[in-house]
Amino acid sequence: MSARLCSRIETMLPRVIETRHYLHQRPELSGQEEETAAFVARRLADLGLRPRTGIGGHGVYADIEGRSAGRTIALRADMDALPIQEESCLPYASERAGVMHACGHDGHTALLLAVAEILRDEMRDHDGRVRLIFQPAEETVGGALRMIKDGAMDGVDCVVALHGWRHLPLGHIGLRSGPSMAGAGVFDIEVRGRGAHAAYPHLSADPIVTAAKIVLALQTVVSREINPIEPAVLTVARMEAGTAYNIIPDVARLAGTVRTLTPETRDRIEAVVRRIVQGECAASGAVAEIAYHRGSPPVINDARVVALIRRAAVEAVGPDAVSDLVESSMGAEDFAYMIERAPGAMFRLGLGDGPAGHTSTFDFDDRALGVGIEVMCRTALLYLAHGLAPSAPAT
Numbered sequence: 001m002s003a004r005l006c007s008r009i010e011t012m013l014p015r016v017i018e019t020r021h022y023l024h025q026r027p028e029l030s031g032q033e034e035e036t037a038a039f040v041a042r043r044l045a046d047l048g049l050r051p052r053t054g055i056g057g058h059g060v061y062a063d064i065e066g067r068s069a070g071r072t073i074a075l076r077a078d079m080d081a082l083p084i085q086e087e088s089c090l091p092y093a094s095e096r097a098g099v100m101h102a103c104g105h106d107g108h109t110a111l112l113l114a115v116a117e118i119l120r121d122e123m124r125d126h127d128g129r130v131r132l133i134f135q136p137a138e139e140t141v142g143g144a145l146r147m148i149k150d151g152a153m154d155g156v157d158c159v160v161a162l163h164g165w166r167h168l169p170l171g172h173i174g175l176r177s178g179p180s181m182a183g184a185g186v187f188d189i190e191v192r193g194r195g196a197h198a199a200y201p202h203l204s205a206d207p208i209v210t211a212a213k214i215v216l217a218l219q220t221v222v223s224r225e226i227n228p229i230e231p232a233v234l235t236v237a238r239m240e241a242g243t244a245y246n247i248i249p250d251v252a253r254l255a256g257t258v259r260t261l262t263p264e265t266r267d268r269i270e271a272v273v274r275r276i277v278q279g280e281c282a283a284s285g286a287v288a289e290i291a292y293h294r295g296s297p298p299v300i301n302d303a304r305v306v307a308l309i310r311r312a313a314v315e316a317v318g319p320d321a322v323s324d325l326v327e328s329s330m331g332a333e334d335f336a337y338m339i340e341r342a343p344g345a346m347f348r349l350g351l352g353d354g355p356a357g358h359t360s361t362f363d364f365d366d367r368a369l370g371v372g373i374e375v376m377c378r379t380a381l382l383y384l385a386h387g388l389a390p391s392a393p394a395t
Contacts, residue, residue: 002315005118005377009370012114016373017366020110021092024363027081027099027106030140033058036079036109040134043113047120056146058136063129064119066384070128073383074159074342075376076335077112078105078138087360103357104164107364109134111162111372118377128384131156141184141295144334148341158305158388159344160379161335162372164364166357168323168350171371173313175347176325177303182233182259183266184295184332189214189277193286195250204248205285208241211252213284215239217276225272226265233259233330234269259330261298270294296334301345304388309347312378317371343388347375
């Protein structure tokens with residue numbers, strides 16, 4: 001299978017690259033992936049598969065059945081783009097103003113379509129089922145959960161995803177067991193005081209001063225409330241108040257994000273944020289409304305699935321190109337919801353040097369596509385043949 005697989009990937013790569021460029025030119029924002037989903041569904045149907053559409057919004061999934069019943073592994077790719085104006089000057093740059101594939105989801109989608117084509121044929125010699133999941137709305141968090149509610153993970157025994165990664169050499173594979181990516185949350189705080197003329201501050205309950213105190217106090221949440229060995233981030237990213245230079249307003253607003261690697265730290269930070277906000281407002285004669293929105297939980301990779309991917313990756317690229325990641329990423333991924341439903345893991349596919357993700361000049365390096373395809377295919381077939389080992393050491 002090894003030589004045959006490599007030869008097939010090499011032959012199909014020009015088409016895979018063409019597909020990625022097509023998708024890159026036609027990005028769609030989270031929740032608006034109608035054309036992308038239709039394109040994916042057509043390609044799956046052309047392979048003789050029966051795609052299910054409208055799953056969790058614009059989600060699509062399809063099953064590839066083996067010769068007889070067995071285990072089911074799901075392979076997931078995300079499809080949505082970001083609200084960024086592309087400035088790459090690429091010949092296949094985004095045709096849509098203010099929208100671009102700045103996180104590599106065009107690469108993820110094109111790659112998984114290629115995996116579908118290969119596994120459609122390989123599954124004739126294997127038992128079990130491969131489920132191909134094309135997910136909408138990863139960037140806004142919620143697409144995975146909505147797909148799960150619509151049945152995309154029903155009957156799945158194992159789930160695997162990848163993410164293109166700038167911080168790894170081109171074509172290398174990065175693996176980490178346990179917490180791999182952070183859980184995310186956002187908060188909106190409205191501080192309601194009492195406005196007055198700026199020349200008579202004693203008549204006010206100044207919401208700007210109170211909001212400023214809250215911002216400063218929140219800087220102590222991670223440093224004084226969280227165990228130093230537990231990574232966490234709390235950032236106040238927006239502050240709004242007032243309309244004139246001589247009027248103390250009635251209201252000030254704050255907004256920010258929280259990133260954590262464990263559910264316990266996540267719970268603790270929310271409780272402390274609420275305590276600080278209410279305490280500062282009580283001391284200043286103001287009142288507050290807090291909207292604390294929990295996003296996706298941390299991505300906690302199953303060590304057994306990581307061991308499976310490691311075996312596939314070593315077969316594909318050799319041991320020298322497979323790395324154990326020392327640090328978790330404080331970025332968030334709603335793939336976390338899927339691995340709450342079945343043992344799973346997300347691995348990182350090295351894109352080498354270049355503009356970072358979520359910037360206006362980012363591009364998924366086409367040279368990494370073949371490695372991603374091969375590791376995904378090998379992982380699926382190894383799982384169907386052997387399942388998961390009873391246990392594996394964390395890395």
